[in-house]
Each structure stands twice: as C-alpha cells, then as structure tokens.
Amino acid sequence: MRIGIIFGGQSREREISFAGGRTVYDNLNKTLFTPVPIFIDSLGNFILLDWQYLYKGTIRDFYPSAEHLPHSPHFFQVYAESLQNEPDRLEKSMAAVGQKITPDQLSKHIDFAFLALHGPYGEDGNIQGILEWYGIPYSGAGILPSSIGIDKEVQKRVLKTAGFETPKSTSIERSQWLTSQSAVIQNLEREFSYPMVIKAPHQGSSIGVSIAQDKNSLLAGLNRSFFIESIDIASWKAKSDEQKRNFLVTFTDIREGLGFPVLVDGEMVYHPENLWELLDQSKESTLKLESPNGEALVLVESFIEGREFSCIVIEDENGAPMALPPTEIKKRTDLFDYRSKYLPGISRKITPIDLPDQDIERIMRKSEALFTALHSQVYARIDGFFTAEGDIFLNDPNTTSGMLPSSFFFHQAAEIGFNPSQFLTYIISRSISARLNAGKKIYHLLTLAQTLRTSLQQAAAHQGEKIKVAVIMGGFSSERHISVESGRNIYEKLASSGKYLPIPIFLTGDETKHLLYQLPINIMLKDNADDIREKITQHSEVTHPVIAEIRKKAHHLMEQFAYEEALQLESLTYDELATRVDFAFIALHGRPGEDGAVQEQLELRDVPYNGSGVESSRISINKYDTNELLRANGILVADHMLVYQEEYQQNPEKTIESITSRFSLPLIAKPADDGCSSAVKKIKTREELVAFAEMMFRTQEAFLPEPMRTLNLKANEEFPQKNFFLVESLISAEGADKFLEITGGMLTHLQPDGSLSYEVFEPSEALASGEVLSLEEKFLAGEGQNITPARFADTAEGYAAIAKSVKETLEKTARTIQVEGYCRIDAFVRISGQQADTIIIEINSLPGMTPATAIFHQAALNNMKPYEFIDQIIQYGFARHQVEK
Known part of the structure; x- marks a missing residue:
C-alpha cells in the first residue's frame, strides 16, 4: 500500500510537521507499506519530495534551495514566502527538490494519505476536504x-x-487592539x-501562547x-552586524519571530536583507512590524492553577473511544510552549499522571466524552488541568498530535505495548474504517482493508527469521540524552x-x-536518559492498575x-546479552562506548558490533592524545594543553597565568576525554x-x-x-577568503584482500547561532542549520x-586513528583561492x-537512506567479526 x-x-x-513526517516515513512498516513523501510548502504547493531531503535538519536547509536564493551578503536561510514575488526562483527550487504535483494527481502516486500537518490548512479540515474531493x-x-x-x-463554545x-x-479583536491598547488593558485588568493566559486561536497548541504576570507582559x-512587534530604531542601530544578523535569524524563525513577509508601516518586506536595510535607513524612533498572516482576534483566559496533563484518545476496533494513560507535564516554566514540547530535557512527562486511580479514571472518561462531543475520529490529543480541588479542565483538543519519537502520541501508545511502527499501522487500519463510515468509495476501502489484514498475517509469520540486534543506548556521560535519541532512532x-x-x-x-x-517499549520512549534511569530504579514488578486495565481492553x-x-x-x-542477540549496535556517545570499554566486553563474549575497535576508540576519546598523534602525522590541529585539577587547586593564579601566557584570548576550553559538545566554551576573558x-x-x-552566571550556563545544561x-587556541580565518566549520562522515568497506577502503x-557546513555549535544544533531536528554539501566554492570546478583536498585530509585523519566502520570528523577549513587548509577539531x-x-544528509548524497546506511554499518561489523574469527 502506497502511503x-x-x-x-x-x-x-511546519518544522515540527516536517520532523513528524520524517518520523512517520521512518517508522512505517516497510513489509506492509511503501512510504511516499508529499511535502507541502508554505505557499501551498504540493511537492513529491525526493527522499534525500527528508533528512535535512530544517525545511530551510533545503527549500528554497540555496542556489536559487537571491543574493544575501549575510546569508539568511528563508522560507518560500520570501520568494513569492519571484516565481522563476520558486519553480526552480521546487524542481531541485522533487516534482511539483497538483492535488488531482495525488491518486496516481498514493493509495492513502497519512496527515502529519499541524495548525491552519492541516488540522482545520482544508486538506481533509481536498482528499475527500x-x-x-x-x-x-x-x-x-x-x-x-x-x-x-469555537472549542470554548462547544465545551x-x-x-x-x-x-x-x-476575546480581543485586532481593530480594538490597534486603536485602543490602554483601554483593552484596563478592561482586562x-x-x-494576573496571571492571564493569552492565545492565538488558530495557531495549533504551541505558537502565539504566553502567560502574562503583569501589565508589561500582558502588553x-x-x-x-x-x-505584532515594535523595533526601537536607536537600539537597532547600536547593534553590531553580528547582533543584527542574530536578531534577524530569530525573526525569520516562525516559531519565535514574526517571519516573512512582514508589514512595516504598510510596506511589505519579503527578505531579512531588505528589512536590515530599511531599519538602518529609518528616521523614525520606532517601527511597527506586523505579520500579514496574524490573528483577527486573540483569546484571553484566566490562569488555571493545577497539574497539566495530556491524554491521547484512540478508537478501539469497534469505533468506541478509548483513552490511553494520561501524561502529566512537569515544566521548568509556567508555559508548555514549543520548545518545552519538542526539546528533550526542558520538560518531563510522567505516565500515568501521579494521582489516585479514581482521578486518573475521571480524566480518561472526560477525555473520551470530549472526543465524542467533538465528533472526533481515529485519535485525538486532549490537554487539560487537574486542580487542587479535584476539578478537571479540558482546554485544548487537537485532532493531530506531534509525532516525534517521544511525543505523547507514541509515548502513551507504548504504555499498552505498541512500538511506533505498530501504532502507525493501527492508525492506518482504523482510519480506513473511519472513511468507510462516510459511505464513499466503499469497494476501494474494503479492498485496502483486506489487503492490510493479509499483509499483517504474512509479516507476523516471518518474525522469527529476523536478525536480533541489541541497540545499546544511554550511558553516564554528559551526552547520555543524545545517546538515547540516537538509540531510539x-x-x-x-x-x-x-x-x-x-x-x-x-x-x-x-x-x-x-x-x-x-x-x-514504554520505558524506551521516556523523555531522556535520566527519566529512563529513574524509571529503572523505581521499577515495580506490578503494572500500574490503570495501565493494566487499558492493556486488558486493548488485548485484541x-x-x-x-x-x-x-x-x-x-x-x-x-553474558546474558550475548545469548540473546546476533549483533550489538552501540549507540552510546562519550564514555562508555567511544572509549572502547563496551567494545572490550563484547569482544570477550564474541558478539559482533558496530564502529571502531577497542584501541582506536581509546585514542579518539582522548582529544589531547588524538591531537598529538595527528600533529605528529602532519595533520593540522589547534595548539593545545591539558589543565589538571591538582595543579590548579595548588596555585590557581599560576595555572591561569600559564594558560594566558601561552594562548591569547579568546580560546576554547572543553572536556578532554568525553563527547563532542557538552561544556565546549569560547573563553573571552580571564574571569x-x-x-x-x-x-x-x-x-x-x-x-x-x-x-554559572559568568559562563551564562542554563540550569539544565x-x-x-x-x-x-x-585548552585550545581559537581557530580563526587568519585572512582566508572563506572560513567554514564542517563535519564530515564516512563509511569503511572491507576489500577482498582484507584491506580497508574509505x-x-x-x-x-555547520552554522552556529552562538559562539560554538550547541548540542541541540548538532543533533536535534529543527535546531541546527546545516548546508550539505558545504559552500567551499562558487563554481563546480572550484x-x-x-x-x-578536504576529504583527503579527513581520510588521512581516519586512517591515522585507525577508524573502522564509520565515523564523523569535525574540522575548520580555511580557503584562499584554490588552496584549502583543513584543521581537525575532533573525531567521533x-x-x-x-x-x-x-x-544522514551526507549518506543521502551517496544514495543511502538512513536504514541502508545503518544496514551497511551492521554488515561491516559482521564482516570484520568473521575475518577476526
């Protein structure tokens, strides 16, 4: 079945929709379905997307494509709206990433549409109407x-x-607000x-929501x-170019900024460079900026003091609503906003909510009743609050849930035993039944349903033939959360x-x-490594009564x-692990894992595994030893030294003096024997x-x-x-024409003669929003900006x-460290004319x-889907193991 x-x-x-679409694409059972990515751009164009682009970090990383963007001296990644007055560029950009199709052509390509859209045009009946037509x-x-x-x-009235x-x-109408702000504020007060909750009523559940604690935050x-946003022109003009660019990068990000196009005192501005120029030239004291796609009215609500929860409701096989165990949301701030929902570690999910069983049951029954009252079908996400008095407020029903791996959608389904692939199969099956109830295309739908039933039976019969792979995740390093994200993937x-x-x-x-x-599966899909570890330490052999009851209901x-x-x-x-699996995939970062410790244990038990061997891992985990070895082999690295606790504590002043006398500020300080991102800091001052x-x-x-204050550390960092x-010297451009931070991956292959090819x-090319690339920018969907391939030159020949030259240095580096299987090498590249100097930062x-x-972006350019890339890594591990035996 083509999905x-x-x-x-x-x-x-749209960015969370993009990431969710990728999750669905990856998790669809490939023995049952053929996934077909249909990307809808921000102007409503349908694009049959080439699969390679699914694995970009953000939409703006590939669309509009960089080569079809207008010239921008500060290089801004923009959405398609910035090209809506340049149809030629837009058409070329569409052609670069896939095939533009019209809705009437969809049936030539797909049998069923899995909707991973959010907000207007996706959750409002628009796309559903097109598909019905x-x-x-x-x-x-x-x-x-x-x-x-x-x-x-409307929800308020229905509820x-x-x-x-x-x-x-x-509700506050836009015209009221624009003409009499002080009167609106007085009336609300x-x-x-205080506090008051302010919501944009048509933006899904995460955007345009805030909590006002006083008059200023209400305004x-x-x-x-x-x-709407006002810019103080004097403050703007006082910013450095770097500060102006960072401001406009945030402004372009539609999750946090207004985005483009934007109205500036009635003039439509389509691109960040044009807004930059307009602000520079303005003679006004302030300029008012408005999104042309803003809200006509805004909701203001009284703040509910209570425990926030979310409950997925699905239909059972008979079409009756069945609530899954509700999840309590523990936030670091009052607001469960976009970042709190989708970035691990910012909030925590506790399933089921920590309440007496009868109160959990009340939440579930109310959620089911609302599902019915809204005429919902297949599934919905119901959000609400449980107050100290025992009242239940349901405040935000969503017909589409976020579909990242640890979203409520998968998180709660896992509590009854569904893995993401299985749950998606059920949703498709149940959706076919829901469409049958509409009385349209009956024979076609009955045929689809029967095909799926037959395919499921055949797939179940072949389960025992599969290769058993232990996916080892977590660990105890500062990168344990990213390890869990990797392992789950x-x-x-x-x-x-x-x-x-x-x-x-x-x-x-x-x-x-x-x-x-x-x-x-339910513990694997907890938010992060610490949540998993906590669940392990508090584990009871007795299943929570509410979850046991739901599992009983969902038995069939x-x-x-x-x-x-x-x-x-x-x-x-x-020893027990070795008897259960055919292969171990180590998805750990930092120690243990990248230091050879896990590999050593697996080798003792004759278990094949992925990646480099023990000795190579022991070298690469130690950044100082790696730098020394690379420099001895003629590979460029930063000047470096180790700083020891014992010496520092004996004489802090002398230690600091020894560093600053050797290295000029700013410099880089980082852990010497752990992963690649945590606690890497650009040090600008002695303090x-x-x-x-x-x-x-x-x-x-x-x-x-x-x-903590001096280093501007976040509480959860x-x-x-x-x-x-x-400590390392700061690598800089040093007068080069171009200066890029890059990351390069590779695979190794065993040749018939036993030699390695790379x-x-x-x-x-990695673009940092701050002084150094953060953990989130490197690894989390929607956070980093990567350009693949890197912008080494303006011509194909260049x-x-x-x-x-760069790839030769990366290969020489990998051979020097004796990397096997695969790796990623981070580096800086200075380019002057046709000459490139590659300075290695570290090897992962x-x-x-x-x-x-x-x-994964890089493997895609070599025509490998992520699964195929992972499969090659596993196959190399098996082949090496066979040779060693």
Missing part, C-alpha cells in the same frame, strides 16, 4: 471535527454547551486577575499573539524493516560497573498489531577561564552560582565534573578541487545518529 505522508504545510508549526482515504479526523479542533474560540468546565475567557503577550529504523528485530538495551552504572537493562488490538515487544523491564549481564576551571573541578554535582580539561562523504568514533544529524 503518502503529507507534511510541512503553511502553518507556523479526490477520493483518497486519510488518517485521523474528518472535516467537521478538524474544523472545530483548530478554532480555540460549554457539552457541559465541560472551562476557564473564564474573553478589571475582568481578570507583550497580546502583541505576540497578534504577531536506530531502534525505529530497524523495527520498521523486514530484516532486523531490535532489542533496546539501556546502559547505566559507572566506569567500574556497567549495568544493562532490556527495556520495554495487541494480538493483531503488536508482537515481539517486551512489556517488562529486565536486568541483564553481558570566564577561572569560572570554567571552577566548574570543571567542582566537588559537588550542583552548579556553582557565580561561575550538561557540564561534567572532571579532574582535567583541554567512502568519505561530502562534508556539511568545489571539486577543494572538496577533494560513534557519531550521533539522531534523525536529523548531518551524517
């Missing part, structure tokens, strides 16, 4: 519930009519007490929800294949003792759609250097307040405790010459394998 995954779209939540069955709710679900003001408790609310929140790619049966293994403990656990669904998934946590030894040393050498796990760290990928023997990491 068209429809994603992207015109709303401000052309007779294409689709996932989720139909036109009526979608049109109700998108409009928060009240149906007898549900709702917070006090009012008379009617409501700012209303402007934010109307998508590997698990999902393998679980949707017909070849492998992945078994999730969580590693914790310390360097003296590794503790291994086989995870049930599990028999038909879910199999081979462990439902209980199990502690394992390395920052002292603060870095104090933080690195602290004796307590908690952050030290003064160094990872900053390890070590007894030594590395398949070096086209490197990616690119080929420089890329050849187990690179991040999160869904949007750059190594």
Whole structure:
C-alpha cells in the first residue's frame, strides 16, 4: 500500500510537521507499506519530495534551495514566502527538490494519505476536504471535527454547551487592539486577575501562547499573539552586524519571530536583507512590524492553577473511544510552549499522571466524552488541568498530535505495548474504517482493508527469521540524552524493516560497573536518559492498575498489531546479552562506548558490533592524545594543553597565568576525554577561564552560582565534573577568503584482500547561532542549520578541487586513528583561492545518529537512506567479526 505522508504545510508549526513526517516515513512498516513523501510548502504547493531531503535538519536547509536564493551578503536561510514575488526562483527550487504535483494527481502516486500537518490548512479540515474531493482515504479526523479542533474560540463554545468546565475567557479583536491598547488593558485588568493566559486561536497548541504576570507582559503577550512587534530604531542601530544578523535569524524563525513577509508601516518586506536595510535607513524612533498572516482576534483566559496533563484518545476496533494513560507535564516554566514540547530535557512527562486511580479514571472518561462531543475520529490529543480541588479542565483538543519519537502520541501508545511502527499501522487500519463510515468509495476501502489484514498475517509469520540486534543506548556521560535519541532512532529504523528485530538495551552504572537493562517499549520512549534511569530504579514488578486495565481492553488490538515487544523491564549481564542477540549496535556517545570499554566486553563474549575497535576508540576519546598523534602525522590541529585539577587547586593564579601566557584570548576550553559538545566554551576573558576551571573541578554535582552566571550556563545544561580539561587556541580565518566549520562522515568497506577502503562523504557546513555549535544544533531536528554539501566554492570546478583536498585530509585523519566502520570528523577549513587548509577539531568514533544529524544528509548524497546506511554499518561489523574469527 502506497502511503503518502503529507507534511510541512503553511502553518507556523511546519518544522515540527516536517520532523513528524520524517518520523512517520521512518517508522512505517516497510513489509506492509511503501512510504511516499508529499511535502507541502508554505505557499501551498504540493511537492513529491525526493527522499534525500527528508533528512535535512530544517525545511530551510533545503527549500528554497540555496542556489536559487537571491543574493544575501549575510546569508539568511528563508522560507518560500520570501520568494513569492519571484516565481522563476520558486519553480526552480521546487524542481531541485522533487516534482511539483497538483492535488488531482495525488491518486496516481498514493493509495492513502497519512496527515502529519499541524495548525491552519492541516488540522482545520482544508486538506481533509481536498482528499475527500479526490477520493483518497486519510488518517485521523474528518472535516467537521478538524474544523472545530483548530478554532480555540469555537472549542470554548462547544465545551460549554457539552457541559465541560472551562476557564473564564474573553476575546480581543485586532481593530480594538490597534486603536485602543490602554483601554483593552484596563478592561482586562478589571475582568481578570494576573496571571492571564493569552492565545492565538488558530495557531495549533504551541505558537502565539504566553502567560502574562503583569501589565508589561500582558502588553507583550497580546502583541505576540497578534504577531505584532515594535523595533526601537536607536537600539537597532547600536547593534553590531553580528547582533543584527542574530536578531534577524530569530525573526525569520516562525516559531519565535514574526517571519516573512512582514508589514512595516504598510510596506511589505519579503527578505531579512531588505528589512536590515530599511531599519538602518529609518528616521523614525520606532517601527511597527506586523505579520500579514496574524490573528483577527486573540483569546484571553484566566490562569488555571493545577497539574497539566495530556491524554491521547484512540478508537478501539469497534469505533468506541478509548483513552490511553494520561501524561502529566512537569515544566521548568509556567508555559508548555514549543520548545518545552519538542526539546528533550526542558520538560518531563510522567505516565500515568501521579494521582489516585479514581482521578486518573475521571480524566480518561472526560477525555473520551470530549472526543465524542467533538465528533472526533481515529485519535485525538486532549490537554487539560487537574486542580487542587479535584476539578478537571479540558482546554485544548487537537485532532493531530506531534509525532516525534517521544511525543505523547507514541509515548502513551507504548504504555499498552505498541512500538511506533505498530501504532502507525493501527492508525492506518482504523482510519480506513473511519472513511468507510462516510459511505464513499466503499469497494476501494474494503479492498485496502483486506489487503492490510493479509499483509499483517504474512509479516507476523516471518518474525522469527529476523536478525536480533541489541541497540545499546544511554550511558553516564554528559551526552547520555543524545545517546538515547540516537538509540531510539536506530531502534525505529530497524523495527520498521523486514530484516532486523531490535532489542533496546539501556546502559547505566559507572566506569567500574556497567549495568544493562532490556527495556520495554514504554520505558524506551521516556523523555531522556535520566527519566529512563529513574524509571529503572523505581521499577515495580506490578503494572500500574490503570495501565493494566487499558492493556486488558486493548488485548485484541495487541494480538493483531503488536508482537515481539517486551512489556517488562529486565536486568541483564553481558553474558546474558550475548545469548540473546546476533549483533550489538552501540549507540552510546562519550564514555562508555567511544572509549572502547563496551567494545572490550563484547569482544570477550564474541558478539559482533558496530564502529571502531577497542584501541582506536581509546585514542579518539582522548582529544589531547588524538591531537598529538595527528600533529605528529602532519595533520593540522589547534595548539593545545591539558589543565589538571591538582595543579590548579595548588596555585590557581599560576595555572591561569600559564594558560594566558601561552594562548591569547579568546580560546576554547572543553572536556578532554568525553563527547563532542557538552561544556565546549569560547573563553573571552580571564574571569570566564577561572569560572570554567571552577566548574570543571567542582566537588559537588550542583552548579556553582557565580561561575554559572559568568559562563551564562542554563540550569539544565550538561557540564561534567572532571579532574582535567583541554585548552585550545581559537581557530580563526587568519585572512582566508572563506572560513567554514564542517563535519564530515564516512563509511569503511572491507576489500577482498582484507584491506580497508574509505567512502568519505561530502562534508556539511555547520552554522552556529552562538559562539560554538550547541548540542541541540548538532543533533536535534529543527535546531541546527546545516548546508550539505558545504559552500567551499562558487563554481563546480572550484568545489571539486577543494572538496577533494578536504576529504583527503579527513581520510588521512581516519586512517591515522585507525577508524573502522564509520565515523564523523569535525574540522575548520580555511580557503584562499584554490588552496584549502583543513584543521581537525575532533573525531567521533560513534557519531550521533539522531534523525536529523548531518551524517544522514551526507549518506543521502551517496544514495543511502538512513536504514541502508545503518544496514551497511551492521554488515561491516559482521564482516570484520568473521575475518577476526
């Protein structure tokens, strides 16, 4: 069955839709379905997307394509709206990434549409109406519930009519706000007490929402929800060029800024460069900026003091609503906004919500009742609050849920035993039944349903033939959360294949003792490594009564759609692991994993594994030793030295003096023997250097307040405790024509004579929003900006010459360290004319394998889908193991 995954779209939540579409594409069971990516751009064009572009970090990384953007001296990545007055550029950009199609052509390419769109045009009945018109069955709710679900003001009226408790609310019209702001504020302050909740009513559940604590934040929140912003011209002109660019980068990001085009005192501006010029030339004291796609009215509600939850409701096999166990959302701030929802570690999810069983049941029954009242179909996400008085407020029904791997959608389904691939299969099956109820295309839908049933039976019969792969994730380094993201991604790619049966293994403990656990799917999909570890330590053999009851209700669904998934946590030894699996895929970052410790244990038990061997891993984990070895072999590296805790504590002043006398500020300080991103800092002052040393050498796990302030550390940032760290000279352009930060991946292949060949990928250019690339920018979908291939030159000939030189250095580096299997090497490149100097930063023997990491972009250019890339890594591990035996 050809499943068209429809994603992207015109709303401000298009990036999360893009990431969700990729999740669906990866997790669809490939023995049952052929996924077909249908990207809708922000102007409403349908594009049959070449699969390679699915693995870009953000939409703007590939569309509009860089070569078809207008000249921009500061290089801004923009959305298609910035080209809407340049149809030729837009058409060329579409042709560069796929095939433009019209809705009437969809049925030639797909049998069923899986909707991963969010917000306007996706959750409001628009796309559902188009698909109904052309007779294409689709996932989720139909036109009526979608049109109700998108409009928060209509929702309020439906909820009240149906007898549900709702917070006090009012609406503010745009014309009111623009003409009499002070009167609006006064009226609201008379009617409501602080805090107040402000919502843009048509923007999905994450955008244009804020909490006002006082008059100033109320004013700012209303402007934010109307998508209006005022710029103080004097403040703008006082900014440096770098500060101006950073401001406009944020402004272009539609999740946080107004985006483009933007109205500036009635004039439409389409590109950041044009706005920059306009602001520079303005003679006004302030300029008002408005989004032409802002809201006509905004909702203001009284703040509900209570425990926030979210509950997925699905239909059972008979079409009756069945609530999954509701999840409590523990936030670091009052607002569960876009970043809180989609970035791991910012908020926590507790399933089921920590309440007495009868209160959990009340939440579930109310959620089911609202599902029915809204005429919902297939599934919905119901958000709400549980107050101290025991009242339940349901406030935000969504007909489409976020579909990242740890989103509520998959998170709660995992509690009853569905892995993501299996749950998607059920949603497709149930959606076909929902479309049947509409009485259209009956024979076609019955045929699809029967085809799916037959395919499911055949797939179940072949489960025992699959290769069992332990996917080892977690660890105890500062990059353990990214390791979990990588491990889940590997698990999902393998679980949707017909070849492998992945078994999730969580590693914790310390360097003296590794503790291994086989995870049930519900624990694997917890938010991050610490949540998983906490769940392990607090684990009870007794299943929560509410979850046990839901599993009982869903028994028939599990028999038909879910199999081979462990439902209980199990502690394992390395010896026991070796008896259960055919291969171990190490998805760990930093220590252990990249240091050879896990590899050593697997070799003792004759278990083949991915990546480099013990000795190579031991070298590459130590950045100082790596630098020394590379420099001895004529490879450029930064000047470097180690700083030891014992020396520093004996004489801090002397240690700092020894550093600053050798290295000029700014310099780079980072852990010397761990992963690639945590606690990497650009040190600009002596005070920052002292603060870095104090933080690195602290004796307590908690952050030290003064160094934390000096280094501008976030409360949830990872900053390890070590007894030594590395200082490096800051690598800079030094007068080069071009200066780029790049990351380059590669695969190794065993030749018939036993020698190694290296398949070096086209490197990616990494664009940092701050002083150094953050962990999020490197690995999380929608956070980083990567250009693949890197912009080495303006001509094909120039690119080929420089890329050849860079790739030769990357290969020489990998051979020097004796990398095997695959790796990622980070570097800086100085380009002057046709000459390129490549300065190596570090080598990652187990690179991040999160869904949007750059190594997948690079493999795609070599015509490897992520699963195929992972399959090659596993096949090399088997081949090496065979040779060694």
